[in-house]
Amino acid sequence: MIKLTFLSDTHLGFDLPLRTRVQKRRRGEDFFTNTRQVLEQAIAGKSDLIIHGGDLFFRSKIPAQIIDKVYTLLFEYADRGIPIIIVPGNHERSVLPQSILLNHPNLYVFQQAESFEFIIRGEKIIISGFPNIRHEVRAKFVDIQAGLQIKKQNLNILVMHQAIDGSQIVGYTFRATPDVVNIHEIDNRYDLVLSGHIHRRQILTNGMQPIIYSGSVERTSFQEMSEPKGYYEIEMVKKNTGWRADKITFLELNTRPxxxxxxxxxxxxxxxxxxxxxxxxxxxxxxxxxxxxxxxxxxxxxxxxxxxxxxxxxxxxxxxxxxxxxxxxxxxxx
Ligand SMILES: [Mn+2]
Structure with missing residues (x-):
């Protein structure tokens, strides 16, 4: 069994001004607290891999102090032995800011469409992904996917930061537009698909593999006011027919009302x-x-x-x- 922790849309740096004229409560630390909570529970629950589905930061231009605060956090947990894999989201403009701290051997960031390989308890796991594509992903998806590694006998996981056909937010369902991935074009050899971007947690299916959105770790807007926030723990088990998601658990995080x-x-x-x-x-x-x-x-x-x-x-x-x-x-x- 391989155990994964999947979180996304941490939006770190949100409402965290460095210098403020007026002392008042800011929401910024709430996002750090919940992110840390996920990492802490991943360690305690003995996850084999931690996957972040993107929008690690709340925007692309981030003050150096906040970049350091975020990467120090990641470095600290990577150093405790679990690989952390991150797909850059739209809020990062599809590229994470550079830092020496990202050189930790347990930190993996998708710079392009690429595949990372891990051997865990003798099993080969391939995590494939690509940084967020802001425009026309529907037309590009098949070509991108063709550049990724996939081998039937391995555990194959696809990670992205995109809207996919059928994904929902309050009052809206994403469908068949140029900026939405065609759910039927996802390669059926993936045993699991993980995506960030949609802040409401949900699981889609096309009859091939579970497609999981963990949602944001805290509410970024009032649009999300009635949504529980949290992350997923996923147990992948190797059966005669191949790898299967045996157990998918949503773990709720504390949020402010x-x-x-x-x-x-x-x-x-x-x-x-x-x-x-x-x-x-x-x-x-x-x-x-x-x-x-x-x-x-x-x-x-x-x-x-x-x-x-x-x-x-x-x-x-x-x-x-x-x-x-x-x-x-x-x-x-x-
Ligand atoms: Mn987001």
Whole structure:
């Protein structure tokens, strides 16, 4: 049996400014905490390989200090003996920043379409993959795949960072467009397909092999507010007919609650600050709050919601964001 830990979309560096004028809670450390948690559990659970499906960082231009913080973390776990394989995502512009820390022999990063070989307990495992293709992946996929190694008797795994036919986010299913991989073109000799990019965890199938999205390790937007976050542990077993995914387990990570507060009944009252504060007292103290309007066409004075005032109302343990609906209201008044 070969045990894999699969995570993706860690978006490290998100909401982690280096110098800030105002001291307030940032969400950045939550992403590091969950990433570390996955790596820690992979070690404790004796995974043979850790695979990261991309969007390691939250964007392509990253301050050096954050690059070092991320790579130091990877280096630390690679040094504990488990190979870590990473496919660069779209947020990295398909290339990870260079660093001496990436030279650890247990760190593998796809620089192009290529295949990495591992021998584990006498079994040959080939992990093939390619950095995110931003445009027209559907037209390119067959050619890319042809450049990858695949041998029937080995455990063959394909890793990517793409939308695939049938993958879903809230209210949308990706299908048959130029930037979506054709699920029927995935080589049936792969025993397992792993992908990053879609932040909702899900398993697709084309009748050939499981196609797994682990989703993001924390919520990057309110679109993901109702989705559990975590990663997968996958046990591959060699049967007479070949390798099979014998056990696929989603392991949930702690996430902070995301909550919407509607201001319609509050915003025009003289004591709106107190009313909002009362609403916040009903929430978990680490909530991430979005302020919203239900009635977007009403005449409300949203200019009251200055950062200065909100900072006083919100406890330091919370984060808040303003919904676009508030700005829509404001515009209508002008
Ligand atoms: Mn992502």
């Amino acid at each position: 995301m909550v919407d507060i509607y201001l319609d009944e509050i915003i025009d009252k003289i004591n709106w600050q107190m009313l909002l504060s009362d609403e916040l007292k009903k929430l978990a103290e680490d909530s991430i709050v979005r302020l919203k309007m239900q009635n977007k066409t009403g005449k409300f004075d949203c200019s009251r919601l200055t950062a200065e005032k909100l900072r006083v109302i919100f406890p330091d343990t919370m984060n808040y964001t303003l919904s676009r609906s508030l700005f829509a209201v404001k515009q209508e008044q002008e």
